[in-house]
Amino acid sequence: MPRADKEKLRSYLNHKMRVLCSDGRTFAGIFKCVDSHKNLVLSDTTEARDGFQRHVGMIMVPGEHIKRVLVENLEYV
Amino acid sequence: MADDGIDEESTLRGVAGLTLEAGEEWINITELMDRGTKALKEGELVKAAGFGLFDAMTSIEVMDPRLDMGMETEENKAEMAHWDIGRRLTLAQTLWIIEQVFSSEMTWHSSAALVQTLYTCNYITADRTDISIGSGAQNPERDMVLYPLLVATGACCQRVWDEYTRGNVYGDEDVFFSTMPPQPFDGTTEADARRLLEVARAHLATYGDDAAARLLRMVVGLREQWLDVLCRLGDANAWDQAMAALAQLSTAHAEYVRELERDDTAALLADGAVRGVFDRRCMRWFPAAAPVKPRELLEQKAAHTAFARLLDDLRQVGALRCASGPEHVERLLLSVARAEAALPYARSLLASAADARMHQGESTARFVRQAAIALVGEPLGIPDDVFVSDATSLLGDWCRAMCQNPARRRRVALKLLGAWDALQSEAEREDMRLFAEAHPREPAAAAGDPERNSFSLSSWAYHSKLLLAETALLGGVRLDVYHPHELPAVFCAVSRLFDAHSVHLARAEHRAGSSYARRGQLLASAQRDVATAVWLTAHVCGRLGLVRPPWRSTSPNDAVAAIAASRALDEEPARRARHMLRFRAFAQLASPAGLDYDSLCAAEHGVDAHTLTELLAHARRLLDDTSATLAQCRVDSSSEDQSAAAAVLWAEECEALRHVAVANSIALARLLRCKNLATAEELAVTGSEALRRSMQGSDPVPSTADAQSSTRGGRRRRRNRARAHGTEEATARQWNTTVERLIADAGVRVQWTCDTHNPDWPVVSFFD
Numbered sequence: 001m002p003r004a005d006k007e008k009l010r011s012y013l014n015h016k017m018r019v020l021c022s023d024g025r026t027f028a029g030i031f032k033c034v035d036s037h038k039n040l041v042l043s044d045t046t047e048a049r050d051g052f053q054r055h056v057g058m059i060m061v062p063g064e065h066i067k068r069v070l071v072e073n074l075e076y077v
Numbered sequence: 078m079a080d081d082g083i084d085e086e087s088t089l090r091g092v093a094g095l096t097l098e099a100g101e102e103w104i105n106i107t108e109l110m111d112r113g114t115k116a117l118k119e120g121e122l123v124k125a126a127g128f129g130l131f132d133a134m135t136s137i138e139v140m141d142p143r144l145d146m147g148m149e150t151e152e153n154k155a156e157m158a159h160w161d162i163g164r165r166l167t168l169a170q171t172l173w174i175i176e177q178v179f180s181s182e183m184t185w186h187s188s189a190a191l192v193q194t195l196y197t198c199n200y201i202t203a204d205r206t207d208i209s210i211g212s213g214a215q216n217p218e219r220d221m222v223l224y225p226l227l228v229a230t231g232a233c234c235q236r237v238w239d240e241y242t243r244g245n246v247y248g249d250e251d252v253f254f255s256t257m258p259p260q261p262f263d264g265t266t267e268a269d270a271r272r273l274l275e276v277a278r279a280h281l282a283t284y285g286d287d288a289a290a291r292l293l294r295m296v297v298g299l300r301e302q303w304l305d306v307l308c309r310l311g312d313a314n315a316w317d318q319a320m321a322a323l324a325q326l327s328t329a330h331a332e333y334v335r336e337l338e339r340d341d342t343a344a345l346l347a348d349g350a351v352r353g354v355f356d357r358r359c360m361r362w363f364p365a366a367a368p369v370k371p372r373e374l375l376e377q378k379a380a381h382t383a384f385a386r387l388l389d390d391l392r393q394v395g396a397l398r399c400a401s402g403p404e405h406v407e408r409l410l411l412s413v414a415r416a417e418a419a420l421p422y423a424r425s426l427l428a429s430a431a432d433a434r435m436h437q438g439e440s441t442a443r444f445v446r447q448a449a450i451a452l453v454g455e456p457l458g459i460p461d462d463v464f465v466s467d468a469t470s471l472l473g474d475w476c477r478a479m480c481q482n483p484a485r486r487r488r489v490a491l492k493l494l495g496a497w498d499a500l501q502s503e504a505e506r507e508d509m510r511l512f513a514e515a516h517p518r519e520p521a522a523a524a525g526d527p528e529r530n531s532f533s534l535s536s537w538a539y540h541s542k543l544l545l546a547e548t549a550l551l552g553g554v555r556l557d558v559y560h561p562h563e564l565p566a567v568f569c570a571v572s573r574l575f576d577a578h579s580v581h582l583a584r585a586e587h588r589a590g591s592s593y594a595r596r597g598q599l600l601a602s603a604q605r606d607v608a609t610a611v612w613l614t615a616h617v618c619g620r621l622g623l624v625r626p627p628w629r630s631t632s633p634n635d636a637v638a639a640i641a642a643s644r645a646l647d648e649e650p651a652r653r654a655r656h657m658l659r660f661r662a663f664a665q666l667a668s669p670a671g672l673d674y675d676s677l678c679a680a681e682h683g684v685d686a687h688t689l690t691e692l693l694a695h696a697r698r699l700l701d702d703t704s705a706t707l708a709q710c711r712v713d714s715s716s717e718d719q720s721a722a723a724a725v726l727w728a729e730e731c732e733a734l735r736h737v738a739v740a741n742s743i744a745l746a747r748l749l750r751c752k753n754l755a756t757a758e759e760l761a762v763t764g765s766e767a768l769r770r771s772m773q774g775s776d777p778v779p780s781t782a783d784a785q786s787s788t789r790g791g792r793r794r795r796r797n798r799a800r801a802h803g804t805e806e807a808t809a810r811q812w813n814t815t816v817e818r819l820i821a822d823a824g825v826r827v828q829w830t831c832d833t834h835n836p837d838w839p840v841v842s843f844f845d
Contacts, residue, residue: 002116006123009106009113013125018103021140033124033133036117038110041128041136058136065140069110070103 009034012071017042019061020068025049027061031071038063159353162203166218168289169349174200175226175296176346176377177355182230183380184373186237186387186420188482190253194374195234197355201227211276221280222293225273229300232270236307237422245428251421251482267308274301289345295333302326310394310426313433320395327388334381346377383420390423397430403472406431407541408602410479414548415609418483428480435473458511460534464503468538471500475541479548487552490545497542504535543577547609550574554616568617575610582607 017031019040026049029042043058117123139145166174178201181194196202200223210228213220241252277297284290306326309319336342375383393409400406410431413419419427460468471493478489508531509524516523523529550571553559559567585603 002112005109005113006116008109009123012106013123023140025139027139031125032128033122034110034114034117035122036114036119038114041124041133043132043136047139056137056139058132060133060136060138062138062140063114066110067107068105069107071106073102073104 015074016072018070019066020070021061022065022067027056027059029059032058035063038066040066040069156353157356159351160199160356161353162199162208163216164219164351165216166223166351167349168218168222168284168287168293169345170351171218171223171349172289172293172296173346173349173351174198174223174354175293178227178230179384180375180377180380182234183383184375185234186422187375187383188251188421191234195230197357198227199354199356200224201231202356211273217280222277225270225277226296226300228265228273229270229304232265232267233300233304233307235265236304236311239311240422240425243425243429245425245477245480246421247482247485250485251424267304270304271301274304288341289349292333292336292342292345295329295336299326299329299333302329306391310391313429316395316398316430320392323388323391323395327385330381330385330388334385337377337381386417387420387423390419391426393423394426394430397427397434400434403435406434406476407472407544410476411544411548414479414486415551421482424480424482428477431476431480432473435469435476458514460507460511464507464534467500467503468534471496472541475545478545483552483556487549487556487558490549490552493545494542494549497538497545501535501538501542504538505532508532508534540581543574543581544606546570547574547578547606547613550613551609554613559620564617564620568614571610571613571617575607575614578603578606578610 012031015031016028017040018026018028019042020026025047027042027045027047029045031040032043033041040061040063041058042061045056045059046053047056113123137145178195178198181197185191185194200219205224208224209220210224211221246252274297278294281290281294281297302322303326306319306322309315309322337346390413393413397406397409400409410427413424413427474489474493474496478486478493480486481489511534512524512530513519513521519529550567553567582603
């Protein structure tokens with residue numbers, strides 16, 4: 001059901017998202033935009049690797065380098 | 078735990094195939110993302126409200142090695158695999174490493190962060206527990222040459238860092254104070270560094286005439302001299318010795334650069350390249366301390382050029398110490414501000430030197446008084462303490478502003494303009510008070526008469542304010558901060574600046590005729606002021622799309638000479654030239670409110686019949702005036718070259734104006750469907766004159782007194798007047814209607830262009 005998937009994705013806009021990249025870095029930011037190639041835009045993003053973190057702001061992660069995508073579970077207590 | 082009671086360890090699969098990460102507050106939507114994005118069409122986006130093109134373009138693209146410093150690539154990993162601190166270095170390799178470290182050092186000087194420059198060298202950041210710096214037979218080039226030079230580099234950087242902490246430079250603009258990693262050479266004293274350099278020199282001497290050893294000996298000498306200069310500059314009492322050492326360092330550095338430019342040296346360095354020494358993935362180790370946007374390291378040649386420029390800028394510190402007075406201090410700092418941006422270390426020292434100079438020796442009252450004497454002439458007395466205190470404080474702010482980085486300098490200059498305006502008013506009152514005290518028998522009005530009162534203090538305050546305005550404009554132009562719609566206003570400001578500097582030049586020329594050599598210096602600085610204003614004017618004209626200023630030269634010196642030549646004949650030609658320049662700027666707007674540069678900034682409305690014909694009529698008037706001026710030039714010209722050159726300038730202007738006037742008339746004739754140009758011009762002139770008069774508010778209704786006049790002649794005159802006025806009104810209405818109907822209703826658009834045959838003048842064209 002493509003439409004339901006699209007709507008579900010839309011429902012996650014402005015949620016916190018974590019993206020694991022192919023080189024082992026994790027980017028955590030607010031989900032702002034995605035296109036048909038799975039290119040993701042995250043705002044207010046923090047990059048993490050090997051325990052080190054830094055703030056990188058608004059970034060675009062190319063779809064081809066995305067290994068995993070996580071979104072915050074608003075029902076988590 | 079989810080409300081439906083499913084165990085946290087198992088996965089939930091719902092309609093959208095979501096998986097709950099075990100024990101995590103995150104939901105894995107990787108598959109959802111795959112499916113959802115596949116369902117999107119090409120170009121279709123799932124985006125948040127308010128997310129636009131600007132946000133998309135300003136986001137940083139990660140995983141691109143050209144943009145993403147944190148990206149780990151296979152190439153990086155391969156490079157780091159070559160790192161081996163135990164590698165036995167050759168002299169050529171040592172030289173190559175030292176040159177790379179020098180490039181990093183100069184990049185740090187150019188406002189980059191330590192972590193992205195010097196600390197990329199693994200030899201600096203590596204654990205040196207097992208290394209005996211200054212001794213060690215197992216790896217002599219590393220322990221007795223490379224590491225001593227690195228220690229001395231660290232000592233130099235420490236001295237520079239000490240200067241940065243004085244507060245004359247700004248964090249995240251000039252230097253990154255947030256770099257928190259421990260400094261690798263903490264605790265290294267100057268004596269330690271010098272001792273190690275001696276060890277290096279002695280070791281290199283054992284290699285005789287080996288090319289790499291000879292170059293490394295030069296490097297050791299340069300590093301020692303640089304450390305010496307830095308240590309002396311850190312002590313204000315030792316600046317004289319620092320200047321002497323600086324001169325020797327400049328000579329030695331120039332000689333070293335000549336050696337580097339030799340082909341065999343380039344080959345030697347190429348052979349000495351060694352992999353794994355520099356870890357450019359600085360983010361990996363110091364990600365929390367790294368600035369957002371790292372800078373590219375300077376190439377070897379650029380690094381040495383930057384160093385040479387740094388040494389030149391530091392020489393100004395010595396010159397400041399010996400400055401003869403406040404005017405000299407202002408000039409030195411202005412020359413620094415006008416040039417390409419000096420490095421933060423030099424600027425910090427210049428600020429300290431200027432401050433020290435202002436507070437040494439004579440009293441501040443005398444200091445301020447000297448400023449006025451140098452510029453205009455002797456003030457008539459001692460200004461009072463309040464004025465002196467205000468002037469000294471503002472002069473200190475002025476000097477500090479000139480020592481900032483370009484962006485901050487511009488902001489501070491704009492902020493100080495208001496204070497200098499107030500000081501100028503205060504100075505004017507002080508000048509009048511001093512005049513009244515010196516001439517008690519003169520009437521009160523004489524104190525305000527510029528023919529009688531030289532207004533020394535206020536002239537100085539005004540001139541300093543002008544230089545601040547120039548600094549702000551120059552900074553804005555160089556930083557390219559002006560939007561296209563702001564450029565006409567910038568042009569106005571630059572134009573006023575040019576006028577003011579020209580007046581000052583004229584005054585300086587007059588004083589230069591006297592026997593005082595010092596006034597000749599004033600003339601030289603005044604000419605430089607005009608040259609800067611000319612450069613600014615030409616630049617703004619270029620941005621406005623005006624090909625070149627009326628003086629047909631790109632060289633500021635030639636332009637100044639042309640202005641001076643025209644001024645020598647008459648003041649009018651120079652004013653006309655500037656007037657033409659302003660007219661061209663006005664024509665870039667859709668509709669100038671009036672052909673006066675003060676109203677330029679307020680022009681907002683679009684093209685209409687009135688403004689269109691005003692522009693055409695103004696061009697005609699200028700053509701007539703220019704022709705008259707040219708005729709007068711030819712009458713007055715003598716065999717002197719300057720006069721002839723000015724006449725040639727004016728002849729060229731006339732020719733260009735004539736072509737443009739004809740071209741504009743042709744365009745108007747086509748618009749009005751007239752059969753000949755004369756009719757079109759007549760209509761334009763008549764219509765615009767009528768329109769102008771009607772807009773000036775001439776009363777169309779006869780006055781009550783006139784209406785009640787009982788004389789027959791009065792009635793006839795009233796009828797004639799009303800008939801003439803009615804005709805005029807009708808003409809105005811007809812002209813207005815014709816043009817506006819053609820332009821607005823018929824969809825005709827107006828365009829002003831500068832065509833290739835008449836590049837200096839705008840030509841109107843109408844098109845559907």
